[in-house]
Every structure is written in structure tokens, then in C-alpha cells.
Amino acid sequence: EIVMTQSPATLSVSPGERATLSCRASQSVGTSLAWYQQRPGQAPRLLIYRASTRATGIPARFSGRGSGTEFTLTISSLQSEDFAVYYCQQYNNWPFVWTFGQGTRLEIK
């Protein structure tokens, strides 16, 4: 099973600033990597797929990069609604066995 590790566990950033979240895979997943946002009391929401493509309706301040084992999610100019928990998820190799990272909590500084 591919293990996904996110860092940091918690990130404190001021509104309007930039946040960069990291995700590492225990083996290469190519670009088969997605990012989700989970606000308190809500279900996860797909943000990014194929490591760098924004899902429909996702603002341009969200961007993803990376391939292989190292990935980042950057949120430029943080808005109040962006403070949430973010998860990465890999879906490499059909038939897929999906695994998630443990999450990064983005909190207001």
C-alpha cells in the first residue's frame, strides 16, 4: 500500500498571506494525486486532480505542483473560508487502491 505523508500537521498563516502544504508518497504515483479541502462539519471537496489541475469551480488562488513522490498545494492570498483541513490522495495504478494523507490543518495566525 502506498503511504501518503503530509506536512506540516498544522500550519498557521495570516489572512492574505500564502500557504504551502506538502505531501509525500512512499513510492512514485506519477501525477495521480488529488487534493481535497474539508471545512468543519462538512464533507471533503475536490480541489485539484492530476496533481495540478483545478476542479470545476475552484478559485485560481489554489494551485498544485509535483510528480513522482513530492507534491505541494499552494494557496495564495488566504481568504477566511480557506482555513480548513487539506488532504492529499493518490490513485495510482488501475485497479486503484486509494489512500489519503493524514491531513494538514490550516489555521488562522
Add this chain to the structure above:
Amino acid sequence: QVQLAQSGAEVKKPGASVRVSCKASGYSFNAFSLHWVRQAPGQRLEWMGWINPGNNNTKHSQKFHGRVTITWDTTATTVHMDLGSLRSEDTALYYCARGGAGDYIGTFDYWGQGTLVTVSS
């Protein structure tokens, strides 16, 4: 619009079974897979299994050692997830999620609201 509406919270005793249901609407039911993902308190999201109503294929995570059964009712556009031999560690929020297609394949593009299952004696 795409909606996944899940059944209500459940409280079960250890050793019992639970059924969580997910009614899909707003899209062609047979054209997309449906998955179950759970989130135990303080834990990461965990994929449990999926079903493809279009071809009757199912697959479960080996972690559940056959305790999970996923079925569907096409006429009711509803997917059911049965989890047996419940233990306290199964206390979690259970989500159904639609599997993406095309460019979105491999992702979960829509999610239900979650169903809390509590296992307690």
C-alpha cells in the same frame, strides 16, 4: 445538480452489523462508480470499497477482511454499505462519494453529507 443523500446516524453494539445507504440523484446513476470512505475520530480518510452500478463490479479494501458488502438498487438509485462484526474501532463518519470519470477518473468528485456510526456497548 448532483446530490448524494445518506441515511441517518446509527448506534450499534459490538458484534452487530450496520447498513448505511446513499441515494444518488442529478446524474446518470449507472455511469459512475460509488465509493465508501470513512473517517474515524482524529484519523485520516480511509477508502473502504466501491461499486460500479453499470457493470456490477465491486472491490473492497482488504483491510476489512470481508466484513464489508456493497450493493445497489438501480431503480432506487441507492447504494448500500453493510459492515459486519462491528467493533469500537469502527466508530466513524461514513461517507459515500462518487468516483470521477474522464479527466476526473481516480478522484471523488461529489460526496454525501456523512453518516455517523457509533459502536458502543
